[in-house]
Amino acid sequence: MRPVLIASCLLLCIFFTATSLQAGGPLVVGGPKFGTDAQPFTWDPGKMPIQYRLDPGPMAVNPSNATVIDNAAGLQRVQNMFAVWQSVPTATISFSNAGPILSAGAYVTGADVATVPQFNDLVGSCKSGTQNPVMFDANGQIMSGLGLSASVIGFASGCALDSASGHLTGALILMNGKFQDGINTSPNFELTANEFDEAITHEIGHFLGLGHSQINVDLVQSQSSSCDVDKLAGLPLMFPVELCQARKDAGLPVLSPDDVSWISSLYPNPTFVSNYGTISGTIYFPDAVSQVQGVNVIARAVDDPRTPQDESRRIALSAVSGYLFTGNPGQSITASMPEPNENNTNGDPDGSRNPKLIGYYQVAVPPGTYTIEVEAVFPLFVGGSGVGPLSPPIAIPGSPEFWNKDESAFDFPLARDTITVSPGDKLTGIDIILNNPTPTFDQFEDSGALFGSPLNFMLAAVAEACA
Ligand SMILES: [Ca+2]
Ligand SMILES: [Ca+2]
Ligand SMILES: [Ca+2]
Ligand SMILES: [Ca+2]
Ligand SMILES: [Zn+2]
Incomplete structure (x- = not known):
């Protein structure tokens, strides 16, 4: 057992x-x-x-x-x-x-x-x-x-x-x-x-x-x-x-x-840069502006059809979006309580407050060709078993999907493009815009929420065609 x-x-x-x-x-x-x-x-x-x-x-x-x-x-x-x-x-x-x-x-x-x-x-x-x-x-x-x-x-x-x-x-x-x-x-x-x-x-x-x-x-x-x-x-x-x-x-x-x-990213020796390249970017809510912290980003090698092994399962590297940003930025509205333990004005000391890092990820990968995908952190990974800055983790505000060159909130989740990385490369701006039926990050936001997505229009058209 x-x-x-x-x-x-x-x-x-x-x-x-x-x-x-x-x-x-x-x-x-x-x-x-x-x-x-x-x-x-x-x-x-x-x-x-x-x-x-x-x-x-x-x-x-x-x-x-x-x-x-x-x-x-x-x-x-x-x-x-x-x-x-x-x-x-x-x-x-x-x-x-x-x-x-x-x-x-x-x-x-x-x-x-x-x-x-x-x-x-x-x-x-x-x-x-x-x-x-x-x-x-x-x-x-x-x-x-x-x-x-x-x-x-x-x-x-x-x-x-x-x-x-x-x-x-x-x-x-x-x-x-x-x-x-x-x-x-x-x-x-x-x-x-x-x-x-x-x-x-x-x-x-x-x-x-x-x-x-x-x-x-x-x-x-x-x-x-x-x-x-x-x-x-x-x-x-x-x-x-x-x-x-x-x-x-x-x-x-x-x-x-x-x-x-x-471990090499944390303790690089001089050979690290000649053996790895980096892929970085930002994960966005469907509004393409607000950043998403706490979703898991995976770079997977493209399978080599000449080998019996599945490289896409074997060679995979991950980072959680916003991993450099604090999980608890604090807030001043209700934080100053009489009870000292309730005072959370400044949040946790750890983690950056640079807003550019809220949805940022970076992974170091061996040279090769990769796809990038995003998924939720498994909901039971909390506390000492946590993954990423948020515990409990958030549900992904959208659906799991791959990165493609024409990222939008309306692309097909399985549509993917590949990225080829050579040693020392620093590939930036590999951003993913999550897909969601509601195009803004908050269902109570006003702007844009009244417009249906092209995908919804398409589905409506298909439904009519089939009716
Ligand atoms: Ca025993
Ligand atoms: Ca293979
Ligand atoms: Ca002992
Ligand atoms: Ca997308
Ligand atoms: Zn552990």
Whole structure:
């Protein structure tokens, strides 16, 4: 039996106080007084390697407290998980094991991290920037003590950031060894080693400042543990929930093209620009003026008919519109309440207030030929499983559609043109105007709402012809 949920980012909401989460690319984006406006928070590339410290206890024990995965094997696996991100050739990231976790409060160095008080004191030392603890909750007692669901495989949490420089400065990881204890009787779930390691590698993506991505979302409905390999290849490791067989077991690299692109965008090394081009644009409401924040934009490679693989499912890269803009701009009308918690005049500190970015997206893609499409973020992706700046996500104000050269609010959703990208290209203005029976962004707006769309006239004409 395998659970679906990775409740990965939930503690970020606690530790990065007054900071909501951005995702669909970066996890935290700078605002006017927070880091650098419209720039994702990352670890300082000038201060690599990122030093982590490891729990000296076992990775997994069974209910009779017998060790199932010892510390040495756990250390090896953790190093391999960090190496997945470190080995992205177009990114500058490195990690080093600085040794065992240092003492903090109830926790004494050398001991197995196994209790909530120890965990809480280590969170404190992470928040103060002393260390980045990587902890094995060998029997799941810390997870359950924190009140987390038995379906949480592990989580990463940011603990500290430098709001002047825009850098992440502290993070931690906790892994639930109960998924590796050899017992598979609900509510004690079990994963294969590859599935477990991929879930924790996802958490390391958050540790590095990555949010969630949505591609091949139809796999959510299939609920299969043996997914179509083309779709699995394009499914981001940073998808909000863990689905399908382990990527490794399907012969796939642990990172999808979307993961590799985003980590390289956040931590580019000099080879990034010669291996990628960018596609950018703005998503508009049917009025073609107002920008739409919070819809998912996907660039898909055009299938190569000479190969048996479906490249359109495999090579796909995404961004959420308005991902650099705040999800909560605040407002001054009803915000100044007597209750301090109700005062939301200025909104969240994170995310830009540049109005040009409300509906803006940008994706970095390997050289090739692509279509661009827009869709809603899956409605159940909220909170710690959120994708993009809005939680809950909005329904798409229109229908899902492809970009075509003559974008309008009245084009056919499946009409599409292709875009060919060479290394270093920066293709801009790939804008999509959503289609909607009501041509303005708000049904209560007056201008234009009385005019039917050409499509409606056409349908009316067809209906008359058939009558
Ligand atoms: Ca432990
Ligand atoms: Ca188990
Ligand atoms: Ca093909
Ligand atoms: Ca359109
Ligand atoms: Zn996650």
